[in-house]
Amino acid sequence: MLEAGICKYVVITYGHSALWGGGMYQMLLQLTGNEAAFGHFGAVGGYALAAMRGMHEFSTGPETWKHIAMGQRKWANLNPAAMMHKKAMSEEDYYNAPMVVEPLRLFDNCLINDGGRAIIITTAERARDLKQPPVLIAGMGHHNPSNEIGQAKYMAGPTGAKKAGEAAFQMAGIGVGDVDACQIYDCFTYTVELTMQDYGFFGRGEGEDWFKGGTIEPGGRMPLNTSGGQLSEAYYMGLTPMSEAVMQLRGQCGDRQLGPKTNTKEPEIILCSDNGGILQSNACYIFRKG
């Protein structure tokens, strides 16, 4: 619409009374089809099935996912607005949390919350005259494998992230080595691992080695979901990752700001993802400081 000149300023908005208003429960009921007769209902069941398939096909499991849950929680502990801001998570906490649907424990699941978020997009030219430091969209790519999980052949990857990522990197003219931080759609920990694997940050089954040792945490070499993400900040679909990427590149993130404050690289380029259904769609956005 912007390219065609039909619009000058486009707002992308999300709002949901998901917790107090019971909205998320309605959504999860809608996801429930005939497969409920076999014990599969809601969203956790679908992703648990995919995660189990991942464990079967390549080396993954809670030993990998704990690093994602705990790493993101450390970021949330630096973000006063995050729902889990005051709650630390130890490895013991991670393993002792109840299983929701095997193999996904409670802290492998994202949060359910009330709230909203919005972003405004315009041309780079108009952006230069506005109030905030502009954050440019350097690359984007989308891919929609679309099949419901029952018919999906991509539960252990490659998901839509493969082609979406390739398209975004191609547009931006960069590779994974140029990315300073990632904001990845994290409905579940496994989604983060699979998305990063399909984007090419590590080889198939190498996630445990890649995530261990604080890679994604404050002080780590690839900070990821620095607001706490949907696992530990709040859930706004793709706007949780995208809004955080923008604020980090603007340098307005307070105690969690990437750079000297968190002993990380000052970011020029941040990669974001969104994902829909049960791994049925993927969008990859690469933002850079304007």
Add this chain to the structure above:
Amino acid sequence: MDLKDKYAVVGVGYTPQGKVPERTSVSFHQEAVANAIQDAGLKKEDIDGLISYRHFPPCPGEPNLTPQTISQYLGLTPSYASQDAN
């Protein structure tokens, strides 16, 4: 069509989050969009496109939140309105 670096994010809008009682879904759209407009230093009248995030069934007792309904509650008359965004 090379879109590289042609477009920019210029505003971000937040709202209270967590368990926030006595609030409708559309009220969160209103607050988030108003805050994003303010953050960008724009006026409401500047917004001529609206994309609402992918569709959820309405919360009990709430209207179905189509892009048109959201625009109406926001007092916007966009040239383009859709439900998209992955």
